[in-house]
Amino acid sequence: MRYSRQIVLKEIGKNGQKALAKKTIVIIGLGALGTVSAELLTRAGIGKLILVDNDIIALDNLQRQVLYDEEDVGKPKVLQAENKLKKINSNVKIESYTRKLNANYAEMLLRDADLVLDCTDNFEARFVINDYCVKNKKPWIYTAAIKTKGTLMNIIPGGPCIGCFVKDSECEENCETEGILSSATVTIASMQVVEALKILLNKDYETKMVRVDIWDLTLDKIKVNKKKGCECCDKHNFKYLEIPAEDKFIIKKCKTRVGYNVKPKGSLRINMNFIKNNFEVLEDAKIAIVIKVDGEELVIQSLGTIYFKGTKDINKISNIAKKVYNLK
Ligand SMILES: [Zn+2]
Numbered sequence: 001m002r003y004s005r006q007i008v009l010k011e012i013g014k015n016g017q018k019a020l021a022k023k024t025i026v027i028i029g030l031g032a033l034g035t036v037s038a039e040l041l042t043r044a045g046i047g048k049l050i051l052v053d054n055d056i057i058a059l060d061n062l063q064r065q066v067l068y069d070e071e072d073v074g075k076p077k078v079l080q081a082e083n084k085l086k087k088i089n090s091n092v093k094i095e096s097y098t099r100k101l102n103a104n105y106a107e108m109l110l111r112d113a114d115l116v117l118d119c120t121d122n123f124e125a126r127f128v129i130n131d132y133c134v135k136n137k138k139p140w141i142y143t144a145a146i147k148t149k150g151t152l153m154n155i156i157p158g159g160p161c162i163g164c165f166v167k168d169s170e171c172e173e174n175c176e177t178e179g180i181l182s183s184a185t186v187t188i189a190s191m192q193v194v195e196a197l198k199i200l201l202n203k204d205y206e207t208k209m210v211r212v213d214i215w216d217l218t219l220d221k222i223k224v225n226k227k228k229g230c231e232c233c234d235k236h237n238f239k240y241l242e243i244p245a246e247d248k249f250i251i252k253k254c255k256t257r258v259g260y261n262v263k264p265k266g267s268l269r270i271n272m273n274f275i276k277n278n279f280e281v282l283e284d285a286k287i288a289i290v291i292k293v294d295g296e297e298l299v300i301q302s303l304g305t306i307y308f309k310g311t312k313d314i315n316k317i318s319n320i321a322k323k324v325y326n327l328k
Helices: 013-020 032-044 077-088 106-110 123-135 182-200 272-278 314-324
Strands: 024-028 048-052 093-097 115-118 140-146 149-155 209-213 218-222 249-253 260-264 280-284 288-293 296-301 306-308
Touching: 013 182, 024 032, 024 106, 032 048, 032 077, 032 140, 032 182, 048 077, 077 093, 106 123, 115 123, 115 182, 123 140, 123 149, 140 182, 149 182, 182 209, 249 314, 260 314, 272 280, 272 288, 288 314, 296 314, 306 314
Parallel strands: 024 048, 024 115, 048 093, 115 140
Antiparallel strands: 140 149, 149 209, 209 218, 249 260, 260 306, 280 288, 288 296, 296 306
């Protein structure tokens, strides 16, 4: 039987094994940490893995990114990872996305997660994970590795978040210049998987930050307190989930007329009262109004489309559209 060695463990057991088969984990980053965590979770019989990474496999990745081989160089990481993982355990459902995690995709990529694993190498993505998980009360596990060292911390709803101990402007160390020993990433990713199993099976998990140096063979645990005034977990200012104004509408050249159309995307709506109260109205014809903004005449339809006939300057169109839609 596939999981007999794991079921016999008192920490897992039959019920634990069944529970794991119902869980979904999202792994952000399929590099040195993500390939190890994904492989171990696939072998352990997790229900579903959602893999997110927009990188291509390079030759210098093979030193530590365990799912890839020489034939994979030049191919997308998530797709090769998915192929390998399916060969390891076809019972595990795997979805993969060649995307960079940002505010635009946070909801789509993270909403199904019972747990999110941070296997990235950058704080930009970590702060998006942090804001999304704190806001939606989902646990996630922060990991990082550099040189011969690795760091791990479980971020659990109600506890301290990454904003409590990392400044968002903090300068990052970089594996390209600092180097990385593969045993450091394999060790910290293995520990991440152990913590993932504990969290998913409602066992006692580590509450402190863990730091390992694989060269010195040392392990330290550091207590992290919730920071009063933390933008994320205290003030609930989820600024990393804010979609940039430019991404909320689309600018297109008109097919039939001269000029440009701007259409709102997603949940963006137009507020005619706001427009009438804030701009010079030249003509009001109920289904459309003509206004003047920054010297430009524009027609606004009640469904939200703005028609520009005078200017071809895309930056100007974008700036006026932001004012008309009342975006900051
Ligand atoms: Zn916090």
